Amino acid sequence: MSTAEVKIHVNGRPVTVVAADTDMSLAEFLHERLDLTGTKVCCGIGVCRACTVGVRSRHDALMEKTLACVTPVSAAANQYIYTVESLADGARLSPLQQTFLESFAFQCGYCTPGFLMAATAMLEHLKTYRMSADQLETEIDAWVGENLCRCTGYVKYREAIRKVAQMQMKRGA
Known part of the structure; x- marks a missing residue:
């Protein structure tokens, strides 16, 4: 058990993690302490990737993907964590979320946050x-x-990601 508190940033806001919570998985901390339940835990061992969140070492660094179910909060010290809740701007979905919706990319949706966060990092x-x-x-x-999905066969996910990436490449942004 860690004896020191940890500071992280979650979806743009600073969070101080008490020492007793630093050994929790990042997914458990997001759910239990911050009430951010968009990050899903399915397998609990990092295989399915439903728990994928975005992580930056600095606020201006490129986003990488991290498996929140197997990452202890202590490993995220001084990092910037982004969950699926960070993607929408109020009621306005991100282009990737909107394309997933328009493409009927998901069925049950349990794995969708992991796909969204991994694809968001890729697009960045x-x-x-x-x-x-x-x-x-x-x-x-x-x-x-x-990333694993038991419902869709991946085609719609990949089509939606490809569509957004191609639009981004065409814009040159």
């Missing part, structure tokens, strides 16, 4: 690391290829 990287359209499938596979 695409803004910095330009690539050709023919490299896109490989990039999508690298970012969401390990």
Whole structure:
């Protein structure tokens, strides 16, 4: 058990984690202490990727993906954590969320937050690391290829991610 409190940022706000909570998984902390239940825990061992959250080492760093069910809060010290709740701007969905919805990308939706957060990190990287359209499938596979879904067969998820990535690449943003 850790004896020191930890400071993290969650969805843009600073959070002080008391020492007793630093050994909790990040997913458990988000659920139990911050009431952010969008991050899902399915397998509990990091295999399914439903628990994926975005993490930045600094607020201006590129987002990486992290498995919240197997990451202790102490490992997130001084990091910037982003959950699926951070994507929408009030009632306005992010372009990725809107495209998932319009594409009927999900059925039960349990794995959707993990796909959204992994794809959000990928899209952020695409803004910095330009690539050709023919490299896109490989990039999508690298970012969401390990995410598991028992309902959809992945086609709609990948189509939605591809659509947003292609729009972003076309805009050059």
